[in-house]
Amino acid sequence: MKKPKYLFPLITFLLSFGCALFVAMKVFPNNPFSQTKTKQETTLANKIQDGDIIFQTSESKQCEAVRIATNSKFSHCGLIYKINGELFVFEAVQPVKLTPLSDWINHGKDRKFVVKRLKDADKVLNEATLQKMKDYSQRFMGKEYDAYFEWSDTRIYCSELVWKIYKNGANIELSKLKQLKDFNLTDERVKKILKERYGNDIPLEEKVVAPSDLVDSDLLKTIIDTY
Template identity: 85%
Template sequence: MKKSKYLFIGITFLLSFSCALFVAMKVFPNNPFSKTKNNTETSLQNKIQDGDLIFQTSESSQCEAVRIATNSKFSHCGLIYKINGNLFVFEAVQPVKLTRLEDWIQHGKGAKYLIKRLKNADAVLTPATLQKMKDYSQGFMGKEYDAYFDWSDTRIYCSELIWKIYKNAAGIELSKLKQMKDFNLSDARVQKILKERYGNDIPLDEKVVAPSDLVDSDLLKTVIDTY
């Protein structure tokens, strides 16, 4: 009798855990839902909204070239999603993935960051629209990072990821697209990266959106700036 009782309890626990796991993974696969919130995330919970954009300064040679070419201190960005009560950054690195917010912040220079939000977010980013954005984001999960800044969806880079999610899932163009030739490509450090990537065939007419274009968008307002 006792064995049957314990078996029933064990099965009930497993079923409950399986349901929780299914719910957590339904929004995104490989969701690291099991980690608990730390002080950083807890303090930001009431300040951050689903769909906020977050920017930071990264220190790789490519990121340095991006900062120089765009005349901006920002070289990486991501899209903040609230999932099962936790804060994540959906970002295009290698590969495209969800990163816990506090971990993402620590990856930036000096752990500094800037958070921006649509000025009319409360009216535009309805639960239905946010779900469309998350559903659309699923198609990018696990894709390779695009070090060549090609505008196709085969590979993807950070600011391209955000721009396309807002455009194709929410119907919002956060900024006008530019061409590669519109940026400052004359610096030797930028030239070095371009030479490594393209040789003598630089795609100057390629559509491009940089982190700085999103930062400077007239549609966004600053929510948090730790710089």
Template identity: 90%
Template structure:
């Protein structure tokens, strides 16, 4: 039997496409052709809501100083947004950005984390309020991380970002603001960081909010605690 004229080119094309697709799936695991939600992602989608706040322990020298100064195991936090069916953490790092939740969890010590939620979230965080929070958040996207913990919006740090989104997007103050001098600044590890940041001109009266202030907020309840 005479073989069709275009059979060989067709087979070659299919084999080439199959190989390319296989490589893409291996090299780019988040490729839309290959990505399926893991069991962890599915579980988190079931448990987490738009606007939840997540906390973790980070291991940098600055984060160690934050934990000591605030007498808390938590040194980093962010706000969770559901976008196109995926969970992201909007966080103030360098720079401020959206991070896939499963990646964010991997960055913490022991991959441990706590998720908190407004006690009255079902009545307060309506879709229009959440959208207002997201719209307000956009002004911070790409801004530099604030290692000096200043209260203006030129640069921004993690707990400041979350506090301001809730205040200006939902009209909710998650905690009272404190001053830098209210924290434990006597430890030599804290003093070393302060000296590096400010020299001898320490802004003791600067308004500050720490991850510990948010995690201890009376307005929040615990949704997930993996510690």
């Protein structure tokens, strides 16, 4: 039987297209051809809502000191926002920024995290309130991380950022503020960090809110816990 005239060119084209598609999917993971979400990403997108708070364990020396001083496994937190259908964490690092949720999770110890939500979020966090929170968040975008834990807006740290956004955007105090002296400052690792930060002039009366204060808030309920 005589083979069709265009059979071999067609096969060559299909093989070339297949190879190109494979390369595109491997080299360019965000290529439109590979827009399939992982099972975890799909689950998170279904469970998480605008305004949820996420907590994790970080591994720097300062974060270790935070965990010890607060008697908690949590040393970092952020506020989850849905923007154009994608999930981001608004966090106070250096500088304050929006981080894709998947990247944020990857930065934590063993990729473990906890997501919390206001118990009455369906009533309180309406569209107008969430927009007010996001508008208020803009004032912190790009600001420096506050390694001195001062209660000012000049620089800001993670739990302070979340607390202030809820307070000023939704008129909700997630927890009572403490003073630096209320935490466990006797451990040698904590003392070392305090010495590096403040010398001999430790601001023991400074107002402080820790990730542990937020994660233990009576106003919040657990949505996801991967620990």
